[in-house]
Amino acid sequence: MSRSTTMALLTYFSQQPNVLVLVLALTLIIFIGAIDARDSYELSSSLFYLGPTLLAAYSVGRWAGIGLSLVSALTWLVADRIAVHDYTSPVAQYWNAGFQFVLFLIFALFASSLRAALERERHRANTDGLTGVANPRRFLELVKADVVQARATGCPVTMAYLDLDDFKLVNDRLGHGAGDELLRTVADVLRDHVRDEDVIARLGGDEFAIFFFDASYETAGEILERLRRDFLSEMRRHESPVSFCIGAATFVEIPDSVNELISEADTLMYLAKAKGKNAIEHRQVEPSRGVADHDG
Numbered sequence: 001m002s003r004s005t006t007m008a009l010l011t012y013f014s015q016q017p018n019v020l021v022l023v024l025a026l027t028l029i030i031f032i033g034a035i036d037a038r039d040s041y042e043l044s045s046s047l048f049y050l051g052p053t054l055l056a057a058y059s060v061g062r063w064a065g066i067g068l069s070l071v072s073a074l075t076w077l078v079a080d081r082i083a084v085h086d087y088t089s090p091v092a093q094y095w096n097a098g099f100q101f102v103l104f105l106i107f108a109l110f111a112s113s114l115r116a117a118l119e120r121e122r123h124r125a126n127t128d129g130l131t132g133v134a135n136p137r138r139f140l141e142l143v144k145a146d147v148v149q150a151r152a153t154g155c156p157v158t159m160a161y162l163d164l165d166d167f168k169l170v171n172d173r174l175g176h177g178a179g180d181e182l183l184r185t186v187a188d189v190l191r192d193h194v195r196d197e198d199v200i201a202r203l204g205g206d207e208f209a210i211f212f213f214d215a216s217y218e219t220a221g222e223i224l225e226r227l228r229r230d231f232l233s234e235m236r237r238h239e240s241p242v243s244f245c246i247g248a249a250t251f252v253e254i255p256d257s258v259n260e261l262i263s264e265a266d267t268l269m270y271l272a273k274a275k276g277k278n279a280i281e282h283r284q285v286e287p288s289r290g291v292a293d294h295d296g
Helices: 003-014 018-038 046-059 062-082 090-126 136-153 167-174 176-193 217-237 258-275
Strands: 157-165 199-204 207-212 243-251 280-286 290-295
Touching (some): 003 046, 018 046, 018 062, 062 090, 136 157, 136 199, 136 207, 136 258, 157 217, 157 258, 176 199, 176 217, 207 217, 207 258, 217 243, 217 280, 243 258, 258 280
Parallel strands (some): 243 280
Antiparallel strands (some): 157 243, 199 207, 280 290
């Protein structure tokens, strides 16, 4: 089996319910133990226990790997006793079982560590390193998938583009460390105000975007107004002059291009900037006429 096929199988099982993976792994161990109990010395099946043990360790986690390592070693021991193999010393059988456990354990810990390392790498590749929200590439991927679903179900979506006011003052007066801390605070406030189905991203500098799935003009407007109010309250608590302007576009008929959604929201954000600080420009977009119906 090739490395790519093996990784594809492990990835598939890691997406399945933990109980299902554990039941499958235990079933395989019992099956291998039954074969082992009927085997001669020439046909030892002990290494085959590694398969279900590695599966559990990679898919479920470290403790599942440790537990299945112990189960595999005990199953091997029971199978070996059933087979009535002759040993020159009564201790040898238990020594071999202990060796099997250590072997299984080493591979299980390696598999769980590999999964953790891959998850960390995937997380770094998909998130903004400073704030922990999605980066632009991941944002486009998630929004594209949501747009396909929204077009299929006919639900409205809203794209919001946020730009901080007076962020440069913080950097100039207090240093970039304070500016970074402020950006992390912005991300925390955004996370506190969006729903599980919404997507937040930092697009660069002091600019953020939020994609609201299945959000009408009224629903998105309420969330954005509450977000603006609470963010301003948080900034006052920190005695910071920063606020933000928001441009938001609600789409009932959704265009194919995610960039078009972002462009509409970006245009409205600049209209909000033209009004002054701490402003929202929220409109509903009709494909045939452009911005229409509602004007925020």
